[in-house]
Amino acid sequence: MPAKPARWQGSDSALRAVQVAFDVEEAVMEAVRVAAFEANVSTSTQIRLLLGLPVAAERPKRPRLTVTLSGDDYDVLANRYGLPADDRLAIKEAATRELIGFAQAPRRGKLKQKT
Secondary structure (H helix, E strand, C coil), rough: CCCCHHHHHHCCCCCCCCCCCCCCHHHHHHHHHHHHHHHHHCCCHHHHHHCCCCCCCCCCCCCCCCCCCCHHHHHHHHHHHHHCCHHHHHHHHHHHHHHHHHHHHCCCCCCCCCC
């Protein structure tokens, strides 16, 4: 078997790791998420802290929000912002401005799903 490149040498333990999902009540999930948010750590890191497991020093993360958008979602947003549906960069920029506006609003309430 050929030798692994040096940059892959540290991944052996990660390859043996197993992701575990905990089936818990919504109140437990919310409590863990809120604690993670307040501590400015990931949910996974918060769980490790709660369980007394070691936590690796985290590298600074680029602050960002993510969402998965389908082609139909881009069509809806293009219509909302008055942009061409194929101009995904402009749509992303318009959505970013909307999220920034939401954060800067004097009273941030929960958004309700339109039905």
